[in-house]
Amino acid sequence: MKKILHYVLLAIAACIILAPFLYAVAVSFESTEETLAFPPVWIPAALHVANYGKALQTAPLLTFIFNSFAVSILVTVGQIITCSLAAYAFAFFEFPGKKVLFTLFLSTMMIPAESTIIPNYMIIRSLDWLNTYQGLAVPFMASAFGTFLLRQYFQTLPKEIYEAARMDGCSRLRFFFTMVLPLSKPALATLSVYTFLSTYNQYMWPLLITNSDSMRTVQIGLAMLQWDQGISWNTTMAGIVIVSLPTVVLLILGQKQLVKGLTAGSTKG
C-alpha cells in the first residue's frame, strides 16, 4: 500500500517535471493555428510531421548534433584528464605553495566567462584555429570547478591507503590509475555529465569562432529557427525535440550506470 502511494506521488512529480518537455513535443506536432490557441492544445488533432522536415530544412541540425557531440565528448574527456590529475596533486601531494596555488586555481572560478571570451578569441585566432573542432573544444578542456569537485572527493579517500601503497613502492601514477580513479567513479560521472551538458548547450563561443554550417553546433541551429519579429512555435519546438533527443536517449541508456555511480559508496554494502 505504501509502495503504491510512493509510486503515485513520484508519477505526479515526474509529470510536473516533464510537463515543459512534453508540451514541447506536443507543440512540435501541431498546426500553426493550434500552437496559438488558448487554452493551449496538449494533444494535436493531427500529427503535423512536416514541422520536423521544415526544421531540418531551415537549419542543418543533424550536422550540428554531430558537431556538438564531437566537441562535448572532447571537452568531457579533456576535463576528466586534466581535472583528475590536478585534483590528485592537490589532494595527495605535499609541496610548497600548495595552498596558494589552490586558492589561485579557485579564484579563477570568480572570473566571469564573458570577460575571458575576447582574450580566448584572440589566442584561438592567432593559432589559426577559428572554425575548427580544436578551437571549439580546447579552451574548455580544463576547469577550476572540475578540479575542485574531484579534489573534494579525493580527500575523502583514506590517506593511509596512499601511504601504504607508497611504502610498498607503488608509483604515484600507478596509485592514481589503480586506486584513485576506480574509487572515484561517482565524482567522475557527475563531472562528465555536467561538462557534457554545459558544452552541449554553449552558444556564444561557437557562434563567435565558427563561420560555416559544417562547424556549427546545436544551439546556433535553434537560433536559426527564429527571427527578431516572430517565432514559428511548431518548427522551433520540432528543432528543440530533435536537438534534445540524443541527450535524452543517452541518459536513458546510461541511467543505470549513472545512478550506480552517483550512489556508489553512499549506502552500506
Next chain:
Amino acid sequence: MQKRSFWKKISALALITLSIFSITGCGGNADTAQSGDKKPVKIVFWYAVGGKVGDATKELVDKFNSTHPDIKVEAVFQGDYDSAINKLKQSIASKSTPNVMQVYDIGTRFMIDSKAAVPVQKWIDKENFDTSKYEKNILAYYTVDNKLYSMPFNTSTPILYYNKDMFKEAGLDPNKPPQTFEEVAADAQRLTKRDDTGKVTRPGMVLAIYGWFFEQFLAEQNSMYANNNNGRDSMATAASFNSPQGEKILDWWSGMVKDGSTVNMGRKTADTMKAFVSGQTAMTIDSTGVLGDIMDGVNGKFEVGTGNMPHPEGAEGGGVIIGGASLWMLNGHSDEEEKASWEFIKFMTAPEQQAFWHIKTGYFPVTTDAYDNEDLKKYEAKYPQFKVAVEQLHHTPVNRSTQGGLLGVFTQSRQEIESAIEQVLDGKASSKDALQKAADTVNEAIGRYNSSVSQ
C-alpha cells in the same frame, strides 16, 4: 627537491594536454581552400534572421549565385541582430570583416562610427545608380549627412491589428479602427469583458512593452528621441524622450492598465500576438512582418482588421519610423570584391527580389517598382490588410522625427525605456520620474560612447 618533483608533475600534465591537442588537431579548414585565376569572386555575407525570413534570405542568395557565375556569395548566419553586431566588433578588431552584412536599424550610428563601413553612396555616385524608385521614407532612415550609408533591405513598421468580430459585438464600427490615443482608450474600454465580480476576463487591448513602440509614438507626435534633431544634425549628446510627449505616451498606456482595458503581458510581442490570435483580446500593435503569421494563426476564425498607429489627439506632422535592417558594405576588401558586393546589394533590393521577399516574409518591398509584380498583386488581394501599412508609410512626412533617432547606444537606450515603461505600468513611478531616470542613465552612456569614438 619537493619543488622539482612538483614541476615534473606540471610538465607531465602539460605533455598530456599537448597530446590531447594533437589528437584533436584534425578536421575543419577544408572549405577555406581556393585558388586559380578564373575562379569567381568570393564574398561573404553575414545575416541575422532565421525561420522563414532566414529561408527567404538563403533562397535569394542561391538565386544570385545561380544567375551570377562570376560571383560567389557565401551567406553565413550569425545569430540574432545583437549577436551578429557583437561578432562584427570582434571581426573589426581582428580585421576579418565580411564583405556585406545585415545590420539592424538601431546599429546605424555604431556602424558609421566604427569606420569599418563603405557608404553605399560611393557606388551610387560611381555608377549614377537611380534610387528614385526606392521608398523615400525608408532611404531617409539610412541617410546621414546626406549620404546613404547602407541599402535598406528588410523593412517593417508597426500597425494596429484588431478583431472585427469583437468590434461588431461591442457595437463598434468594424471598418473604423481607432486613430487616436483617446479613441483607442475608449474602444478598448468597450471591448473589455468582465465577469460578475468586475474582474477583467478579456482586456480590450494588449500591448507588449517594446521600446520600438515608444519610439513610434514619439514620432507620431513629431517629437525627438535625442537632441541635435534626433542626432541627425550632429551627434546626439543627450536623450530627449523625457518630454511632455513622452509622458503623454506613458500616461495613456498606464491609464489603460489602471482601468483594466489592457494588461501588462511583458516585453515579448510573441505573447501579445498569441493573445490576439487566440481571441484573448480585441486589439494589439505589432509589426507588419507578422501579418502572415497572424492570418495563418487566425485561419478564418475571425476577421482581422488593420489600422494606423494611434497618436494623441491633435498631434501633427508626425508618422511612423521604419524598422528592420539594411545591408552594409564593409571596408578593407579589394575593389573587385567591393564591386561584387555592390552587385549583390543591388540584386537583393531590386523589384523582383523585393516582391518575392515581401510575399515570403511580410516585410515591405523597399522599392515601389515591386508593386507592379504580378505575384505581389495576388498577395495583396489575399491580404488586403497590408494596404494600411503601405498607406501609413506613404502618408508619413520625411522629417527629423520620422527619420528616427541616431544613437550609438540605442540598444541600451531601448532597454532603459522598457524598464521605465514597466515601472510606470506597475505603478512604481510616475511617467515623468521614470523617463527622467531612463534619460539620466542613457545620457551617461551617450557621454561614454561619444568620448570613446572621438578618440
